[in-house]
Amino acid sequence: MARGKLLVIFLMLAIICPVMTSCFDAKEVxxxxxxxxxxxxxxxxxxxxxxxxxxxxxxxxxxxxxxxxxxxxxxxxxxxxxxxxxxxxxxxxxxxxxxxxxxxxxxxxxxxxxxxxxxxxxxxxxxxxxxxxxxxxxxxxxxxxxxxxxxxxxxxxxxxxxxxxxxxxxxxxxxxxxxxxxxxxxxxxxxxxxxxxxxxxxxxxxxxxxxxxxxxxxxxxxxxxxxxxxxxxxxxxxxxxxxxxxxxxxxxxxxxxxxxxxxxxxxxxxxxxxxxVHSYWNVPDPLSEGHYVLLDIKQSRKPRHHVEIVEGKPVIHLTFNLEGDLLSVQSTIDYEAGDNSMILESAVESYIIDQLLQYLDKTVNEFQSDICGFGTHARGLFTTWAEWEAYQWKSKYKDATFTVDVNFKVRRPGLILRSKSSVTSESGSDTQ
Amino acid sequence: MKKKTVFGNWEAGAIISNLICAKVFLDSPRLAVETAGTAAWIFTIYIAILAIIGFTVIQRLYKPYEGKDLLDIAELAAGNIGRVFVGLVIILCLGWSTTAYMRLFSENMKLISLTTSPLSFVELFYMVCLVVGAYLGMEALSRLHAFAVIIIAAGFLLIMLGVVNYIDLGNLLPILGNGAEKIFIKGASKVSAFFEILVLFLLAPFLKKYQNFRATGYWSLGLSAVFLLISSFVFSSVFPYPSSLERTIPIFHIARLIKLGRFFQRVESLFLFIWAASSLLYISVTFYFILFTFQKTFQLDYYKPLIIPFAIIIMSVSFIPSDFTEIIGYEVNLFRNWAWIVAFVMPVLLLILARLRKKKPAR
Structure with a gap:
């Protein structure tokens, strides 16, 4: 009996050993x-x-x-x-x-x-x-x-x-x-x-x-x-x-x-x-023409997309939640707190909305291509795949209209809490 | 004197769960998408509910037949002819799934890893394992399952977690996918995905008590349903319909996406390990039960002399389909459409017949 078991083990090993060498697919790096x-x-x-x-x-x-x-x-x-x-x-x-x-x-x-x-x-x-x-x-x-x-x-x-x-x-x-x-x-x-x-x-x-x-x-x-x-x-x-x-x-x-x-x-x-994720942005200074405010802007939340179909045409509502840190204020205007901060935030919001609409307009009128994938949100408006397929989103995208809402908040002023202008020998102020 | 093998609920649950879930590594997520489109996860829940309802009916009818397997019940219901007929049906079905899976697993292994190895060489791995498994017997197989299934499940869950950042719930819309009719009426036959519950009806003597049989059935169906659901949910939310229909080995494609920084890449090697483990266990168990059924059907004293001839037959038959798509056709379009009759309808009919036969002499 024991001899039989040994024979079986020996046979199994004899079969497994050549298999384990993977000789057919062996490759030297x-x-x-x-x-x-x-x-x-x-x-x-x-x-x-x-x-x-x-x-x-x-x-x-x-x-x-x-x-x-x-x-x-x-x-x-x-x-x-x-x-x-x-x-x-x-x-x-x-x-x-x-x-x-x-x-x-x-x-x-x-x-x-x-x-x-x-x-x-x-x-x-x-x-x-x-x-x-x-x-x-x-x-x-x-x-x-x-x-x-x-x-x-x-x-x-x-x-x-x-x-x-x-x-x-x-x-x-x-x-x-x-x-x-x-x-x-x-x-x-x-x-x-x-x-x-x-x-x-x-x-x-x-x-x-x-x-x-x-x-x-x-x-x-x-x-x-x-x-x-x-x-x-x-x-x-x-x-x-x-x-x-x-x-x-x-x-x-x-x-x-x-x-x-x-x-x-x-x-x-x-x-x-x-x-x-984040990047450095130049935004026109709302209170000083010709100057820029530099911000490190990041997404505080993923954008919200809401798609409706009105009279057969897509209407896309977008909401963005962004936040930023001040990197530089060329005009040295005190944007760190108070009313100025709110002015800056609303200027950034308008700037982003304006640029976003320009971008979306290009995708609709110039390329007629939904590269943002708004269609993935439109699918939820249909119950079955056959209905969705029949709607032909890609050909309808050229008729899409947008509403954009941006919420922007300056979170941190960087390592300077209050901006001050530099003083020259003529007692004038200078920009950085 | 021959020792009677008995094992616990955990071992039996692990065997049945692995048998049902092994197809996750082959084509089950794609099958769900083919049937239901973006509603693959709803479809999976639906067929799991159907399977649980089916099992509930069977286990209620099973109550008076504690410790008896399906062949014993067939004998009670229709005598020797009944036992032989049911035995042959079970051998045919288990033989079908063993040969189909042996070929599918080997073909997939060739596709993704052993690309230049001949198919016969790859199948040799499987043949060695099923021969060894059958020689060692049910006790060894059940003990192996008791810990191997935990490793397989953990590896599978790791892969599913690894692609969390690729999951887009928008891919699950439109919510009803291919439509209610295709999911709930035409899709009902796909409850055959739980065909392997049939093995539980052969395991009954190993479990002894009716309570163990019932608990094992519910636990293994529940666990399998969860794993099938996770796989179809993750697959259809990572790969949007209809592109998801293209993927030959869904979970492999998912595993290939995992990249955790520059250091952790190519996690599909983990997939290969758990997949090979799951498939080897699957084939070993189904092969053992082919021999077990054959032995019991024809009332043979020993099954071991059958091992090598049956292994050669299984391997030879697995070479009959000419190509990969043909074998998928046999497994998916044919077997998975009709196997529910053997797994659910046949046991119910046999149990009812056995009860009727039992009542007759009393009258």
């Missing part, structure tokens, strides 16, 4: 080439031009180990192919390692490709298990290849960390949208929402002498000089760091790109979707 960024453009000789950035394993660790040739922690490959996976095959013929997409950090599409529709590529990415649902989606205003070439991380030695951090900047600038592939794909198929992507481009200025405001949107926003968000990617008068710029968003209708929004409108987009 060192034998793999991990793609960290993928760029897709229209090709000259084929449907696609694929650009891959493949991490050099030793380069990211100590900052000095790799990148012997160009100092970059990755190697860049480009290939023209009919599809993503055939492109991988082609690169695999020349790369010394087997290419893997399991660690991909960003996918960049050229705006030319995006305007034709991304459906075929999105489906390939959802079906393929290697693409991560959390990777950001970027639309490059010129070409994805050029955009990826211009990435030159200066502050981090690990390129994957660069990509993970740079697209998180919406949390403290509000100038790019929060985009994950998961949301992008679902929105492209949705009946009640359209997707957006981060707008990227290579900086157009090579030296400070070339700086100009030709492509700034400040006039569109009714300003005499540009604010930090009044630019599209590539147009910011700035030098240093990586030459790839990310500011603004690409507007889609389904899987097709239909337009662009600048950084300022992106901030209002984030406010409407509830993804706004």
């Amino acid at each position: 060192d034998d793999m080439g991990f793609v960290i960024a993928l760029g897709l453009d229209k090709g000259k000789t084929n449907a696609l031009r694929m650009t891959l950035q493949i991490a050099k394993p030793m380069a990211g660790d100590n900052g000095g180990g790799g990148g012997k040739d160009d100092g970059l922690p990755y190697a860049q490959f480009s290939v023209e192919a009919p599809s993503i996976y055939s492109g991988l095959n082609m690169i695999n013929t020349s790369a010394s390692k087997q290419i893997s997409l399991t660690h991909i950090k960003v996918v960049v599409f050229s705006s030319e490709l995006a305007r034709e529709g991304l459906g075929p590529y999105l489906h390939a990415m959802v079906r393929g298990r290697e693409f991560r649902p959390n990777m950001p989606i970027v639309v490059a205003r010129n070409t994805a290849e050029e955009y990826l070439e211009s990435v030159d991380p200066k502050l981090v030695v690990n390129a994957t960390k660069y990509y993970e951090l740079v697209y998180q900047s919406y949390k403290y600038t509000g100038l790019i949208p929060k985009v994950e592939f998961h949301d992008f794909y679902l929105s492209s198929e949705s009946l009640c929402k359209n997707p957006v992507a981060i707008l990227g481009n290579t900086a157009k200025f090579q030296s400070v002498d070339e700086f100009d405001l030709k492509d700034s949107t400040y006039l569109e926003h009714g300003r005499s000089s540009p604010f930090e968000g009044d630019f599209y990617a590539g147009d910011i008068p700035a030098l240093g760091g990586s030459r790839s710029e990310n500011i603004g968003l690409a507007v889609f209708d389904g899987d097709r790109m239909v337009g662009e929004l600048d950084g300022t409108n992106t901030t209002f987009h984030l406010l409407c979707t509830g993804d706004f």
Whole structure:
């Protein structure tokens, strides 16, 4: 009996041991080439031009180990192919390692490709298990290849960390949208929402002498000089760091790109979707023309959306609850307390309402695309899916009207409790 | 002398709960969405209520048959022919679900992890486990369930908690989804999701007392309903309808979304672990009960000589469907539409017949 049991155990072990070695799927990490960024453009000789950035394993660790040739922690490959996976095959013929997409950090599409529709590529990415649902989606205003070439991380030695951090900047600038592939794909198929992507481009200025405001949107926003968000990617008068710029968003209708929004409108987009975290704002001083009050504004509560359908047309009511800390008062007017504080708060509310309505007007009249997902709130007005489908929200969105209510409160005055002007030798006051 | 195996409510509850809930890791959330659209969670509550009502009727009728399994009752109701017929029906149904799940689990494993391994190699894992499980017997399986199910449940709940920030309750609207008729009338047959309660009627001799049988039934149905509800609620609120219909392995897609900072990513490896554990337990138990039923149906002294031949048959039959979608068709469209007759109607009819037969000689 005991011998029989021993035999069974021996047989089981004999069967389990080879199974546990996982010989068919065994892969050495060192034998793999991990793609960290993928760029897709229209090709000259084929449907696609694929650009891959493949991490050099030793380069990211100590900052000095790799990148012997160009100092970059990755190697860049480009290939023209009919599809993503055939492109991988082609690169695999020349790369010394087997290419893997399991660690991909960003996918960049050229705006030319995006305007034709991304459906075929999105489906390939959802079906393929290697693409991560959390990777950001970027639309490059010129070409994805050029955009990826211009990435030159200066502050981090690990390129994957660069990509993970740079697209998180919406949390403290509000100038790019929060985009994950998961949301992008679902929105492209949705009946009640359209997707957006981060707008990227290579900086157009090579030296400070070339700086100009030709492509700034400040006039569109009714300003005499540009604010930090009044630019599209590539147009910011700035030098240093990586030459790839990310500011603004690409507007889609389904899987097709239909337009662009600048950084300022992106901030209002984030406010409407509830993804706004905090950022620094310039607000015109209500009591002193030509001066600005600088505020660190954050969302105290998620926005409230209430959608009605009146005579077949959507009427959307939005309520925002924001709060801010004073960072700087250029006019040195005492906005910290009392009536002045209330004047400032109501000026900020009017300013935000005005800018919000401009942004919403663009989504309705210029793009006719519900990129804020108001449709998700409209669904509650219907009892069954068939009724909702029959309403055709996306085609009705162009008739939408809005009412906006903003509640803004200055919470903290910063480290100065009372503003005082500086004193000059002529006993006059000076602004900071 | 052969030792009689007896185990407690917890072990039996864990076995039944795992049998019912294993499908959460396969296609149950998608099945709910296919039937009810955005109202998948309402549909899940509805079929759970139907299952509990069904079980209430059965357990009331079961009262005089303490310690008897369905085969004993079939014999009381219709003699040897009844026992053989019911035994064959049970073997067919358990065989169907075992082969279908063996293939589905293996195909899914190939899809997400062992992509280059041949299917037969992946199925070998399952075959080894079901053979070992059957050799060790019900007592070992029940003890294993007693702690393994806790780990599986904890892992599952962790995954569900991990995607809290992706939950959008707006995705549950319109509230009635595909409509009341599709949910409450056409959807009623999907109570077959609780088909595995049938195993409880085979477990009765192991539980001995009627009270244990009843308590185990309610506890396992209640727990399973909660887990099925959580899975369909989270799935349909994270993936909006109709995009949710595309997802092959719903919980895997949910697990892939979890990202807690830059450090905690790729939590789907946890999913793989609990999923493999749940599926191995499922297949081991159903396989054991195929052998148990066969032995009892044909009044054999031993079941162990049947283990290897039956395991080979199960593995061979699982290769018959030509592709993944075909096996889903067999499991979802066929089995899950009709299995409720075997799980709920057949026991009720047998119990009524047995009662009638019992009354006859008295007259």
